[in-house]
Every structure is written in structure tokens, then in C-alpha cells.
Amino acid sequence: MEKQPRLLASQLLLKNCVFEVSLNRVFLTWKEVSTKKKRVSGSIHHPFKVDPGHSVRVSEVLAVGELDLDSGMKEDGRWQKMPQKPTEAYPHAFTVSYVERARHHRWRCCDVTFHCQEWALCQQWVQTIREQLAALTGRPKHLLVYINPYGGKQQGKRIYQQKVAPLFARASISTDVIVTEHANHARDHLRTEAELKQYDGVVCVGGDGMFSEIVHGLVSRTQTDNGIDQISPEEKLVACTLRIGIIPAGSTDCICYATIGINDPVTSALHIIVGDTQPMDVCSVHHNNAFLRYSLSLLGYGFYGDVLADSERKRWMGPARYDFSGFKTFMTHNYYEGTVSFQPATDTLGTPRDKSPCRAGCLVCLHNKRLCPEHSPAKCMADPDSSDSECEGGWRVIRGKFLAINAASMSCACPRSPMGLSPAAHLADGTADLILVRKCSRFNFLRHLLRHTSKDDQFDMTFVEVHRVKRFRFLPRHCQNDSELDLRENGKRLFSQICRDHPACGCSPAFSSWNCDGEVLPHAAIEVRVHCQLIRLFARGIEDPPVFEEVPTPCGI
Ligand SMILES: Nc1ncnc2c1ncn2[C@@H]1O[C@H](COP(=O)(O)OP(=O)(O)OP(=O)(O)O)[C@@H](O)[C@H]1O
Numbered sequence: 001m002e003k004q005p006r007l008l009a010s011q012l013l014l015k016n017c018v019f020e021v022s023l024n025r026v027f028l029t030w031k032e033v034s035t036k037k038k039r040v041s042g043s044i045h046h047p048f049k050v051d052p053g054h055s056v057r058v059s060e061v062l063a064v065g066e067l068d069l070d071s072g073m074k075e076d077g078r079w080q081k082m083p084q085k086p087t088e089a090y091p092h093a094f095t096v097s098y099v100e101r102a103r104h105h106r107w108r109c110c111d112v113t114f115h116c117q118e119w120a121l122c123q124q125w126v127q128t129i130r131e132q133l134a135a136l137t138g139r140p141k142h143l144l145v146y147i148n149p150y151g152g153k154q155q156g157k158r159i160y161q162q163k164v165a166p167l168f169a170r171a172s173i174s175t176d177v178i179v180t181e182h183a184n185h186a187r188d189h190l191r192t193e194a195e196l197k198q199y200d201g202v203v204c205v206g207g208d209g210m211f212s213e214i215v216h217g218l219v220s221r222t223q224t225d226n227g228i229d230q231i232s233p234e235e236k237l238v239a240c241t242l243r244i245g246i247i248p249a250g251s252t253d254c255i256c257y258a259t260i261g262i263n264d265p266v267t268s269a270l271h272i273i274v275g276d277t278q279p280m281d282v283c284s285v286h287h288n289n290a291f292l293r294y295s296l297s298l299l300g301y302g303f304y305g306d307v308l309a310d311s312e313r314k315r316w317m318g319p320a321r322y323d324f325s326g327f328k329t330f331m332t333h334n335y336y337e338g339t340v341s342f343q344p345a346t347d348t349l350g351t352p353r354d355k356s357p358c359r360a361g362c363l364v365c366l367h368n369k370r371l372c373p374e375h376s377p378a379k380c381m382a383d384p385d386s387s388d389s390e391c392e393g394g395w396r397v398i399r400g401k402f403l404a405i406n407a408a409s410m411s412c413a414c415p416r417s418p419m420g421l422s423p424a425a426h427l428a429d430g431t432a433d434l435i436l437v438r439k440c441s442r443f444n445f446l447r448h449l450l451r452h453t454s455k456d457d458q459f460d461m462t463f464v465e466v467h468r469v470k471r472f473r474f475l476p477r478h479c480q481n482d483s484e485l486d487l488r489e490n491g492k493r494l495f496s497q498i499c500r501d502h503p504a505c506g507c508s509p510a511f512s513s514w515n516c517d518g519e520v521l522p523h524a525a526i527e528v529r530v531h532c533q534l535i536r537l538f539a540r541g542i543e544d545p546p547v548f549e550e551v552p553t554p555c556g557i
Pocket of ligand 1: 147148149150151180181182184209211213249250251252
């Protein structure tokens with residue numbers, strides 16, 4: 001790496017010891033000066049303890065401010081616990097707040113206070129660090145915040161006020177906060193009224209449902225502002241310029257977990273402050289050329305659709321409804337007949353089974369974005385081993401009986417399934433992993449499901465296949481000749497017709513429903529298209545842990 005010229009270097013006092021502190025454009029570093037004279041007052045000298053020094057990336061410095069040593073008050077008027085007694089020789093001090101990494105992708109805000117002999121030197125340090133921070137272009141200055149007060153355990157407001165707002169204030173980020181009053185309040189506000197030009201980003205305090213609202217609002221608004229018709233499945237959508245930050249405060253926070261690696265409001269707030277950027281694909285879902293919804297993580301028909309539909313009827317049970325409905329759906333063991341057609345992503349890097357998960361700075365996403373896969377022509381190769389697979393005009397067609405059809409546009413990792421539904425799916429490569437689980441015994445299906453909680457390959461089973469796709473369609477068998485299928489209106493009629501078709505009643509119903517990121521879709525016949533990097537988050541993807549994980553130094557030095 002190119003050596004950066006020093007901007008400033010001084011001997012300053014920290015914890016009653018003299019440190020060599022230096023700053024260049026990339027790092028702020030401090031290292032104890034190893035002279036016998038270094039003790040200034042009362043500290044115990046450890047002759048065998050070698051200080052390796054401490055380095056903080058300038059891009060991860062949150063703020064810097066002068067400290068009034070007489071009152072213990074920072075420049076911004078906040079009180080700070082006095083890090084040490086002022087000494088006569090070092091009467092001036094400044095505090096640097098920075099990101100410290102803890103275990104499991106958790107970030108913390110730490111303060112370090114340096115004491116200076118001269119007031120002018122103290123000023124010079126504060127000024128120079130501030131100039132470096134001002135030169136970082138990706139940091140937000142003004143944010144629009146939506147809080148869902150009813151998400152998860154209804155702690156959204158408290159989480160924001162106690163954990164996030166103080167950090168934004170410390171980093172001099174101003175905010176306009178809207179506490180939502182009803183479902184779709186944030187979506188409709190973003191779509192129509194919000195003065196988006198004055199903001200550098202939108203922050204969502206809530207769960208995946210709230211995040212989906214924000215995405216719907218922002219994507220719609222971007223298309224309207226650019227004269228794009230999002231109703232048409234063939235339209236190329238314009239990417240949103242504003243980034244979205246997620247402060248997890250819902251009962252399901254999968255998007256936050258998959259893009260940051262942990263559901264922790266402070267970590268999320270720090271990723272927003274340092275101005276991280278993580279692009280993300282968005283799937284548009286259409287039925288008969290009519291727009292239904294956008295999907296960001298999982299589209300599931302069969303098992304996951306049935307679990308959601310059943311759990312929605314049992315909301316009174318609280319979060320336990322998911323386990324209850326999961327067990328019930330598993331025991332019911334319904335399968336569904338239909339035709340799946342898809343455009344395989346043959347020219348992109350990576351496969352669903354290549355064991356290379358999407359991580360911070362993912363090269364697969366970078367490479368595939370350059371290819372812009374949605375525009376390259378699809379090549380279709382029929383599977384020679386499969387008698388029910390064929391190619392039609394660049395589309396591969398598979399007919400069968402399925403227990404589950406899942407499309408994962410990200411790994412869908414969550415604390416319950418740390419590897420996720422499709423461990424090698426990428427956040428921003430312009431593709432989704434289409435997982436087809438064919439009719440099999442209950443025992444085999446259970447084996448498949450259990451593999452989501454372990455490191456075993458859930459796709460290594462004869463009745464499971466997985467394809468990386470750019471687009472796909474599903475048509476349930478019993479509506480292939482029907483021009484329009486509305487499950488709510490026609491479900492009962494069709495169900496009785498299917499029962500007539502099958503010799504013995506007690507057979508599987510004709511239709512499941514699609515679970516689209518936790519919302520039930522009203523149609524079974526859908527067409528899905530992946531839009532490469534349509535949105536950007538204040539995140540950086542999951543960071544690989546350092547090979548030798550450093551023991552973090554205590555905060556608030
Ligand atoms: N003020 C409000 N009153 C009622 N519903 C709201 C309000 N604000 C947002 N919502 C809706 O609440 C739904 C759930 O919110 P959110 O995702 O934040 O929490 P959650 O607990 O994770 O959700 P879920 O119940 O889906 O698990 C969202 O779909 C959103 O549209």
C-alpha cells in the first residue's frame with residue numbers, strides 16, 4: 001500500500017502516559033513512547049508490556065471535539081466522564097470518537113482523549129481531523145427517519161431516542177423524524193410528499209415489513225420522477241440515489257442481519273454515520289402484466305407460502321404462531337403442481353452451490369454488475385437428466401409437483417438459520433437463486449429443512465434443485481387455461497374442481513400462496529424479474545473476521 005504522508009504528529013498525553021500520535025489521510029495512530037521518562041503522574045510502568053499501538057481508519061472516526069477540562073464538558077455541550085485528572089503540564093484536551101469492532105460484527109463507539117501542552121496544538125489537532133472528516137464524501141449530513149412505533153416489541157421510538165439519536169448528534173447529522181401513524185404511512189409519504197432533494201438518505205426504524213414499505217415508496221418515487229412506468233414488467237427501472245439505513249426494531253430483521261451481520265441498533269447507526277454503501281438487487285413481481293410488489297429477500301410458494309398464510313390467521317398467538325404454523329404446515333405435507341420457467345444466469349460469475357458467500361466488497365457482485373446481467377441474452381440448456389425440463393425461446397421450463405418453490409435474492413441468513421436459505425446467494429449480482437423442492441416423503445423434507453440450521457448442503461438431495469436466474473415465471477397447473485386467477489375469489493371454486501380431478505379427496509389443494517417477504521400475494525401465477533442494484537443501503541455487507549482477532553482495547557480511554 002502506498003505510504004501516506006503525515007499530516008500531523010505530536011507527543012500527547014493519554015492515560016497519564018506519553019503517546020506518539022500521528023495522522024495521515026488514512027489512519028490516526030497512537031503508540032506509547034517507550035522512554036523511562038514517560039510517566040507523568042501516578043501511573044504504573046510495566047517494563048515487559050510492549051504496546052503494539054492503536055490505529056483507527058480516518059473513515060471510521062465519527063467525530064472530534066475539544067474538551068473543557070475544568071467542567072468536563074465537550075464543545076457540543078455534552079458532559080463527558082473525565083478520562084483523567086488534568087495535569088499542569090498538559091492542560092488542554094480533545095476527544096476523538098471512533099468505531100471499535102467487537103465480536104460477531106458488532107460495532108461500538110469509543111472515545112479516546114488526548115491531552116496537549118499547548119492550546120494552539122489542541123486546536124490544530126481538532127481542526128486537522130475535522131478537515132479530514134469533511135473530505136469524506138460519502139457521509140450523510142441530513143437524514144429522513146421513519147419510526148414504526150408498533151414494530152417488534154414496540155420499542156422503535158425508545159431504541160431510536162436512546163441509542164441512535166445521540167450518535168447522530170455526536171456525528172453532527174441532522175434529522176427529520178416521522179413516527180408513522182398507520183401502515184403504509186412511510187410508503188405513501190415517500191411516494192408523494194417527501195422533499196427528497198434535501199436529504200442524503202432515509203432511515204427506517206422497524207422490521208423487514210417497514211423496510212419493504214420504505215423500498216416501495218422510494219423505488220416508486222424514483223420511477224415517477226424519471227418518467228418510468230413501473231407497472232410494465234419489461235421496463236428498465238432507474239436505480240434510487242438515496243441510500244437507506246435500517247435500525248433493527250422489528251420481530252424479523254433479516255435484511256439488516258444479511259447486510260451487516262448482526263441485528264444491533266448501535267452497529268447500524270455507526271454504518272450510517274460512516275456513510276457505508278451496499279447495493280442491493282430488487283425483484284419486481286407481476287401478474288398478467290400488472291405490478292404486484294417488490295421483493296427483497298424471499299419469494300416462497302408451497303411450504304413458506306402456507307406457513308405465512310396460516311400464521312396470518314393466528315396473529316393472536318404472537319411470535320409463537322410461526323413455529324405453530326410451521327409444524328402444522330409440515331404435517332399437512334401439501335404439494336402443488338405447476339410449471340416453472342426461468343432465464344438462467346449463465347454468463348454471470350458464481351453458482352448457488354459454489355460455497356462462496358457474499359461478503360463485504362464482494363467481487364462476484366462487482367463483476368456481475370459490470371456485465372449488467374439483465375441485459376445480456378439468456379442461454380438455455382435443458383437438463384439432460386430431467387425428462388420434464390425443456391427450453392422455449394431462452395427460457396427453461398420445468399413441470400412438476402413441488403413441496404416448495406423458493407426464490408432467494410439474498411442468502412436470507414438470520415439468527416435461526418445462520419447460513420440462510422441459499423448460502424451463496426448474492427446481495428447485488430443481478431440474480432436470484434430459484435430452489436425447487438419436488439414432492440418427496442415427509443422424512444426427506446424434514447432432512448432438507450434441518451440442513452438449513454447446519455453447515456450441510458441443503459441442495460445435495462435428489463428431490464432438490466437450485467438454479468441461478470434473472471427472471472422466472474410460475475403457473476399453477478389448474479389455471480394454465482384460465483386467463484385470470486384471483487385466489488381470493490376463485491380459490492374455493494377451483495379447490496372443489498381439483499378434488500373432482502383427483503380420485504380420492506384429502507388430496508393437496510390446487511394452490512398455495514406466494515410469501516413475498518412476509519406478505520401474502522393475491523395471485524399464484526406470477527412473473528418475477530431481478531433488477532440489478534436498484535437500491536443502496538448504508539451497510540457494507542458482512543465483514544470477514546480478521547484472521548487473528550485482536551482483543552479490543554477498552555473503550556473510553
Ligand atoms: N404506525 C403504524 N401502525 C400500524 N402498522 C404500521 C405502522 N407503521 C408501520 N406499520 C406496518 O407494520 C408492519 C410491520 O412492521 P415491522 O416490519 O416494522 O415490524 P415486525 O414486528 O418485524 O413485523 P411483522 O409483524 O411483519 O413481524 C409493516 O408492514 C408496516 O407497514
